[in-house]
Amino acid sequence: MPTADVIVLGLGAMGSAAAYHLARRGVRVAGIEQYTPAHDRGSSHGRSRIIREAYFEHPDYVPLIQRAYELWRGLEQETRERLLIMTGGLMIGPHEGVLVQGALASARTHRLPHELISAEEVQRRFPPFRLPPSTVAVQEPNAGVLFPEACVRAHLDGAAAAGAALHFEEAVRRWSASVDRVEVTTSRATYTAGRLVVTAGPWAPAVLRELGLPLQVERNVMYWFAPLRNGQAFAPDRFPIYICEYRKDAFFYGFPALPDGSVKVAHHHSGQWCTPDTIRREVGPDEVDRMRALLAGHLPDAGGELQQTATCMYTNTPDGHFLIDRHPQWGTVTIACGFSGHGFKFASVVGEVLADLALDGRTRHRIALFRLARFS
Structure with missing residues (x-):
């Protein structure tokens, strides 16, 4: 049998x-x-994962993420455990960049609530950000954090x-x-x-x-920093999840502060190919320095003492x-x-x-x- x-x-x-x-x-x-x-x-793993609706990768993802929200909330009710918090989200980058244009395409295709705002307005609403004047952002309310x-x-x-x-x-x-x-x-x-x-x-x-299958496994690093100053400004009721296209087709992303006060940030794609057997789990000081440099240019108050690092793997299609x-x-x-x-x-x-x-x-x-x- x-x-x-x-x-x-x-x-x-x-x-x-x-x-x-x-x-x-x-x-x-x-x-x-x-x-x-x-x-x-x-x-x-990694204590937090972004969830967002104005999906820059393709409009066809939007109905799936809307159903995913329903199912996550149903699972929360069933377990009586918090699995998700809503913080709103920002897709930040040049106006003609893939991130902003993709988010706008999904938002407009599916008539999702959103705003297109300037760098100055981002900084007014969310003071920790320091962005180049040419930057814009798509702000959406239906984004937040899952606890993986x-x-x-x-x-x-x-x-x-x-x-x-x-x-x-x-x-x-x-x-x-x-x-x-x-x-x-x-x-x-x-x-x-x-x-x-x-x-x-x-x-x-x-x-x-x-x-x-044309799959490539990629090593990626997650970082948790204590805010250097103004830690209260990173609280989930004041600060959104975000993805930032800081140069053409290069992204980093981050979260509001976790309950321990730490702020998680990471590159989206590192280009370091590996397998589950060959992945380097250790995180080098040069990698930390690169992330600190990104924060210094975009979120200077976030780059305080390093609290933790961890690696994870993406399995990428072409x-x-x-x-x-x-x-x-x-x-x-x-x-x-x-x-x-x-x-x-x-x-x-x-x-x-x-x-x-x-x-x-x-x-x-x-x-x-x-x-x-x-x-x-």
Whole structure:
């Protein structure tokens, strides 16, 4: 007899959400994760993640993020735990830059509330900023902060409560599929099911090696600084999340202060290719100095004492859009990977999409942008 109806391989942001949605539909789920719940070895950690609606990457993301908001708020009500705070958001850069123009395109396409404001107005509303006079910003109210570890745990707890069998600290050795059956062998056991969902994050290039997917794993660093002065100005009720295009196609982003008072900032894409086995976890003083220099030019009050650093991995596609689809050879296998450093906020709705695809082979959500065929 099969171990489960569906096996979910990888229980980070996307896998935990897939297990949750599948189990709540009455499906027997076996979830497999090589590390502990809500671990810090992949892409689903870091104490905070941005969520935003005026999505500069493409207008097609907007209906998905709107559904994601609904699902995150439903999960909050179910768990009675805070998973999300709304702070508003700023997309800052040159008027003709990809960030500002992309945010405006999504806002106008979907008639989202927003304002286009000058650098002077940004500084009036949010005094910590110091921006070049030529800079503008798209300000939107529907943006904020997700707490990633709490989000992953909430999905895992909900999946388990609905009957999912979740197996941690089991490394996958191999998997195979046929027209009506899948088999996964781990370091501890062999599991069989009618369907497989692969949500392996930066391990996807290895797990899905036979597909030759054009994925590149990238090392990125997160930094937490104590404000140098005026710490109260970074409080979540006074300061937004933001992304800043500080030169053409180069970005950094940041958050309001966390409860401990620290302010998190990071580059969006570092260009340092790696694998999960070769990633350098240590953060060098030269990297800290580069981030301090960025802060000195844009948020000088943020660059106080360094409190913490951490690394994470992006799994990038060539076009920066996700990869969510059925396996081209095996209809019993659904894959989701290549979230390119901007996927976490969508985890709640991606879980719903993956449950649809695994059980029905289709979804009501518009995911044509994410099909595998674009890389054929």
